[in-house]
Amino acid sequence: MALRIAVCVKQVPDPETPASAFKVDESVNRVVPAPGVPPVVNGFDLHAVEAALRIKDAGDAEVIVLAVGNDFVMDVMKKPLSMGADALVLAEDLVLDDLDAVSTVNVLAAMIEKSGPFDLILGGRQASDWDQAHVPLGLAEKLGLPCVTLARNIDPGDGVVRVERALTDGYQVVEAPVPVVITVSNELGEARYPTLRGIMAASRKQPERLTLDDLGLNAEALKPALTLRRLFIPESESQVELIEGEDEADAGRKLALRLRELNLI
Amino acid sequence: MAGILVFGEVQYGAISAVSGELLAAAGKLADEGVDGGISIAVMGDDLSGVTAAQAPGTDHVITISHPSLKDGGTGGYDAPLLAAAALAESISPDVILFAKSDFGAVVGPGLAFKLGVPVAQDCIDVAVESGTGRVTVTRPVFGGNALAVYGFDGDNVQITTIRPGVFDPIEGEGSGLIEEFDASGVVSGARTTLVETVVQESEGVRLEDADVIISGGRGVGGPEPFELLQELADILGGAVGASRAACDAGWVDHSYQIGLTGKSVKPTVYLSIGISGASQHMAGLSGARNIVAINKDGDANIFKSARFGVIGDWAKVLPSFTATVRDLAG
Numbered sequence: 121m122a123l124r125i126a127v128c129v130k131q132v133p134d135p136e137t138p139a140s141a142f143k144v145d146e147s148v149n150r151v152v153p154a155p156g157v158p159p160v161v162n163g164f165d166l167h168a169v170e171a172a173l174r175i176k177d178a179g180d181a182e183v184i185v186l187a188v189g190n191d192f193v194m195d196v197m198k199k200p201l202s203m204g205a206d207a208l209v210l211a212e213d214l215v216l217d218d219l220d221a222v223s224t225v226n227v228l229a230a231m232i233e234k235s236g237p238f239d240l241i242l243g244g245r246q247a248s249d250w251d252q253a254h255v256p257l258g259l260a261e262k263l264g265l266p267c268v269t270l271a272r273n274i275d276p277g278d279g280v281v282r283v284e285r286a287l288t289d290g291y292q293v294v295e296a297p298v299p300v301v302i303t304v305s306n307e308l309g310e311a312r313y314p315t316l317r318g319i320m321a322a323s324r325k326q327p328e329r330l331t332l333d334d335l336g337l338n339a340e341a342l343k344p345a346l347t348l349r350r351l352f353i354p355e356s357e358s359q360v361e362l363i364e365g366e367d368e369a370d371a372g373r374k375l376a377l378r379l380r381e382l383n384l385i
Numbered sequence: 386m387a388g389i390l391v392f393g394e395v396q397y398g399a400i401s402a403v404s405g406e407l408l409a410a411a412g413k414l415a416d417e418g419v420d421g422g423i424s425i426a427v428m429g430d431d432l433s434g435v436t437a438a439q440a441p442g443t444d445h446v447i448t449i450s451h452p453s454l455k456d457g458g459t460g461g462y463d464a465p466l467l468a469a470a471a472l473a474e475s476i477s478p479d480v481i482l483f484a485k486s487d488f489g490a491v492v493g494p495g496l497a498f499k500l501g502v503p504v505a506q507d508c509i510d511v512a513v514e515s516g517t518g519r520v521t522v523t524r525p526v527f528g529g530n531a532l533a534v535y536g537f538d539g540d541n542v543q544i545t546t547i548r549p550g551v552f553d554p555i556e557g558e559g560s561g562l563i564e565e566f567d568a569s570g571v572v573s574g575a576r577t578t579l580v581e582t583v584v585q586e587s588e589g590v591r592l593e594d595a596d597v598i599i600s601g602g603r604g605v606g607g608p609e610p611f612e613l614l615q616e617l618a619d620i621l622g623g624a625v626g627a628s629r630a631a632c633d634a635g636w637v638d639h640s641y642q643i644g645l646t647g648k649s650v651k652p653t654v655y656l657s658i659g660i661s662g663a664s665q666h667m668a669g670l671s672g673a674r675n676i677v678a679i680n681k682d683g684d685a686n687i688f689k690s691a692r693f694g695v696i697g698d699w700a701k702v703l704p705s706f707t708a709t710v711r712d713l714a715g
């Protein structure tokens with residue numbers, strides 16, 4: 121029987137947006153989207169899609185992509201489909217603001233119950249907007265499943281998944297029973313590029329859209345649990361002293377002498 | 386009980402430096418008005434080397450020993466989480482602090498969700514709000530481009546993970562009580578098992594401890610230049626680091642990565658070579674005192690945070706830099 125794999129992906133502002141184009145509206149504590157810079161699928165989530173597709177390449181699997189958010193850009197959100205995922209399920213514009221982690225967990229859990237059952241539920245290591253790295257842990261708790269984080273390799277066996285988990289210095293091998301929630305890190309290796317055939321196939325697929333009603337949720341389930349008091353861009357105070365020389369080699373020599381002069385080396 | 390519960394960590398058999406940083410954060414909260422004292426809990430399969438003296442500023446040192454908590458409980462997500470939840474329920478603290486480490490970044494949020502309360506990850510400051518007595522935290526968001534201040538409203542336990550390398554570890558010797566918390570009943574319910582841990586031992590100085598770091602990015606162009614960086618690091622008694630781009634390219638192992646999803650470091654001198662200075666890289670450098678940049682692009686972001694810089698091709702700048710350093714070292 122085919123493994124059923126859910127992959128949770130988030131649409132985020134492009135994290136490669138240059139710092140100079142990054143703006144915050146402090147009066148409402150929100151990030152102002154940089155004009156002309158389209159959003160992207162969160163990078164680590166593409167690694168999660170890649171992990172699912174590798175499992176599909178090696179055997180029989182169905183890969184369903186789940187996303188919660190606002191103002192989805194379809195060209196962006198269809199990327200996992202063009203990489204080879206089978207279906208896309210969206211819960212869009214449930215509330216005006218960004219959902220916090222607890223609310224996101226509530227919605228994703230309901231989506232998983234509705235589209236499930238799944239053997240594997242994959243997510244990214246962290247979302248590059250709020251950098252929280254905790255939605256999948258919450259999801260596991262909510263669904264009553266175990267969770268293994270920071271996978272760099274996933275090896276699904278018979279009822280047991282073997283995960284290589286990236287550590288800051290090395291790795292671990294962890295075994296978990298299915299179903300299980302797993303977060304994927306960039307150590308897995310690059311996510312594949314969509315092929316032309318994949319893009320064509322994706323363009324013919326329509327996402328399934330779910331509302332709060334479909335999910336059996338009400339606004340109460342989407343109340344923020346932590347209060348954002350202030351959002352601001354920190355000032356950088358550093359003034360760089362540029363070291364110049366007759367040529368680059370001379371500049372290198374002078375840099376060493378300057379650092380020595382200040383007893384820094 | 387009320388007060389602050391710190392989930393510390395054990396390294397080489399003793400309470401680790403990052404735990405001292407957490408105790409400093411806890412001390413700040415206690416000074417600002419969180420009553421009820423400070424306790425520290427550590428987990429592992431063999432905690433025989435842990436003493437109260439290793440935890441200055443605490444009233445209680447709580448050890449949780451069990452074979453399924455080997456490697457400090459970093460791997461099997463379940464066992465340390467179940468142990469943490471059992472302890473938290475038994476002492477019901479007002480505040481729980483973790484490090485944003487292999488251990489805390491998983492068990493911290495896991496515990497929060499288990500208890501049904503929010504969590505703030507990767508905080509660089511904690512404070513007590515006058516009036517309410519509740520905790521507020523500051524955390525970098527959007528890869529470090531912005532800072533967000535959050536408040537814990539309501540009256541639930543307040544759980545945060547603290548970014549390593551930001552607080553100076555508390556000094557001195559502790560004199561609290563040490564006691565064992567028996568979690569054997571709960572950890573036996575664990576569903577995940579840790580099969581093995583493979584540690585990449587760094588040969589010289591650990592990046593987290595290094596006073597000098599020589600770090601390379603995509604701009605160095607390949608794996609070979611890292612040998613030159615290592616040579617320079619060896620002369621200076623430092624360590625070699627890297628940007629994610631250099632690690633993802635396979636030029637060096639991911640254990641070299643510095644930044645938001647890599648290591649947080651606090652050297653006196655951080656020499657960055659061919660690194661653009663993306664906010665996510667700089668996120669690992671909040672504790673670095675002097676950033677020195679060699680980059681051929683004068684507009685590179687790294688020059689905004691650097692104290693010293695050379696605009697130029699590293700392949701021309703570095704050899705004379707290294708030669709001069711070697712001469713100076715005599």
Ligand SMILES: Cc1cc2nc3c(=O)[nH]c(=O)nc-3n(C[C@H](O)[C@H](O)[C@H](O)COP(=O)(O)OP(=O)(O)OC[C@H]3O[C@@H](n4cnc5c(N)ncnc54)[C@H](O)[C@@H]3O)c2cc1C
Pocket residue numbers: 135163246247248528601602603604605627628629630631642643644645646647648658659660661662663664665666669679680681682685697698699700
């Ligand atoms: C959620 C998230 C987490 C991330 N976490 C991390 C992290 O932990 N650590 C991290 O590092 N990154 C992280 N990143 C990636 C980060 O955004 C950048 O992509 C990365 O840091 C870029 O690495 P780099 O500076 O080496 O490469 P580039 O940005 O490509 O910069 C290369 C630099 O080298 C210079 N250069 C080129 N040739 C030469 C030469 N001959 N001599 C001198 N200079 C030269 C160029 O001018 C350029 O400035 C993360 C990203 C996201 C979205």
Ligand SMILES: Nc1ncnc2c1ncn2[C@@H]1O[C@H](COP(=O)(O)O)[C@@H](O)[C@H]1O
Pocket residue numbers: 128129130131162164165168186187188189221224228242243244245246247248250251252253254255256
């Ligand atoms: N709104 C969302 N929709 C779908 N998946 C999400 C959403 N938010 C978070 N996730 C998943 O949870 C991971 C970690 O996100 P975070 O905890 O927000 O850093 C992401 O990489 C996604 O896989």
